[in-house]
Amino acid sequence: xxxxxxxxxxxxxxxxxxxxxxxxxxxxxxxxxxxxxxxxxxxxxxxxxxxxxxxxxxxxxxxxxxxxxxxxxxxxxxxxxxxxxxxxxxxxxxxxxxxxxxxxxxxxxxxxxxxxxxxxxxxxxxxxxxxxxxxxxxxxxxxxxxxxxxxxxxxxxxxxxxxxxxxxxxxxxxxxxxxxxxxxxxxxxxxxxxxxxxxxxxxxxxxxxxxxxxxxxxxxxxxxxxxxxxxxxxxxxxxxxxxxxxxxxxxxxxxxxxxxxxxxxxxxxxxxxxxxxxxxxxxxxxxxxxxxxxxxxxxxxxxxxxxxxxxxxxxxxxxxxxxxxxxxxxxxxxxxxxxxxxxxxxxxxxxxxxxxxxxxxxxxxxxxxxxxxxxxxxxxxxxxxxxxxxxxxxxxxxxxxxxxxxxx
Numbered sequence: 085x086x087x088x089x090x091x092x093x094x095x096x097x098x099x100x101x102x103x104x105x106x107x108x109x110x111x112x113x114x115x116x117x118x119x120x121x122x123x124x125x126x127x128x129x130x131x132x133x134x135x136x137x138x139x140x141x142x143x144x145x146x147x148x149x150x151x152x153x154x155x156x157x158x159x160x161x162x163x164x165x166x167x168x169x170x171x172x173x174x175x176x177x178x179x180x181x182x183x184x185x186x187x188x189x190x191x192x193x194x195x196x197x198x199x200x201x202x203x204x205x206x207x208x209x210x211x212x213x214x215x216x217x218x219x220x221x222x223x224x225x226x227x228x229x230x231x232x233x234x235x236x237x238x239x240x241x242x243x244x245x246x247x248x249x250x251x252x253x254x255x256x257x258x259x260x261x262x263x264x265x266x267x268x269x270x271x272x273x274x275x276x277x278x279x280x281x282x283x284x285x286x287x288x289x290x291x292x293x294x295x296x297x298x299x300x301x302x303x304x305x306x307x308x309x310x311x312x313x314x315x316x317x318x319x320x321x322x323x324x325x326x327x328x329x330x331x332x333x334x335x336x337x338x339x340x341x342x343x344x345x346x347x348x349x350x351x352x353x354x355x356x357x358x359x360x361x362x363x364x365x366x367x368x369x370x371x372x373x374x375x376x377x378x379x380x381x382x383x384x385x386x387x388x389x390x391x392x393x394x395x396x397x398x399x400x401x402x403x404x405x406x407x408x409x410x411x412x413x414x415x416x417x418x419x420x421x422x423x424x425x426x427x428x429x430x431x432x433x434x435x436x437x438x439x440x441x442x443x444x445x446x447x448x449x450x451x452x453x454x455x456x457x458x459x460x461x462x463x464x465x466x467x468x469x470x471x472x473x474x475x476x477x478x479x480x481x482x483x484x485x486x487x488x489x490x491x492x
Contacts, residue, residue, distance in 0.1 A: 093118035160384035247301030338481030342375030362424035373431035
């Protein structure tokens with residue numbers, strides 16, 4: 085179905101884990117296993133253009149770093165791209181890269197918009213959208229599951245929450261696809277930088293329009309809120325909308341595409357889902373573990389400390405690899421097997437601790453709607469062409485997946 089070169093542990097000294105091509109074109113399973121067993125805290129060496137960084141691979145160490153946002157701060161950036169470039173200018177203003185009391189206050193404001201009750205109409209809309217898109221794909225006979233089905237689901241939900249007009253949604257999707265990763269191996273950092281800035285400019289305009297507008301959406305919620313007794317300015321609103329649109333769109337979409345591929349490649353699990361032997365809720369958790377669309381998260385040590393017995397100096401970059409932790413044999417029985425009825429399932433796909441994903445409930449509802457839709461509406465799936473990977477050191481998944489779907 086998909087072919088990637090398997091990297092042997094013996095090649096570890098030649099690898100740069102910040103290289104997007106490595107993750108897109110290679111199977112690193114053996115490398116992650118070797119690191120968990122023998123070098124659970126590994127040093128990725130510096131290059132001519134970027135500093136070295138620590139690579140944390142065991143589940144226990146990953147959750148320990150996630151849990152402590154005092155010693156391991158997000159405010160230097162939370163992904164390799166910004167950390168290796170020297171930091172993130174949005175630190176202290178965007179929820180994902182803010183810690184301490186300001187983080188707690190911002191998170192409390194946004195949680196009200198992401199509660200199950202607040203999301204009821206959004207989730208109902210997601211289910212209708214999934215059914216419509218799957219029926220259209222079935223009627224056409226063939227589709228690119230990534231573009232024709234998955235792309236329209238999480239983006240629509242987040243745009244509903246943010247009040248993005250329908251006419252702008254295709255444009256916003258095109259920008260999010262370029263901002264964190266790329267469909268092409270030869271895309272440059274400049275392409276991603278341009279896309280990110282266009283997203284920021286778009287939401288800056290929207291934030292200005294929404295002040296005192298009477299709208300009932302997340303932008304209006306942020307515009308009417310205060311942190312430390314002061315209202316959020318337009319830049320803070322813009323940056324948090326940017327964070328929500330990227331976090332809420334890309335990762336859920338990649339998990340949906342990965343779910344379709346996983347069911348294709350594991351016909352026994354496809355049939356278990358069809359028969360009802362695997363409940364949707366448990367299947368969602370296993371798909372989240374199996375696909376792990378966010379490969380890593382990054383932190384900066386604020387003081388000299390130890391991780392897994394290794395001394396980490398203040399100021400050093402520490403990366404925690406969900407892609408490895410979700411395959412840790414110490415936590416998961418036979419992690420290399422897809423088991424849609426796996427329970428318990430302590431994956432870290434949504435991170436852990438203070439920065440646990442704000443949109444986890446919505447993402448689970450979206451992936452669950454796709455799995456239920458495939459179960460109920462599709463009798464058979466067939467891959468009709470080559471799948472293409474996303475090129476990123478942060479995101480993992482497919483940018484295209486050509487399928488033929490037959491009605492149940």
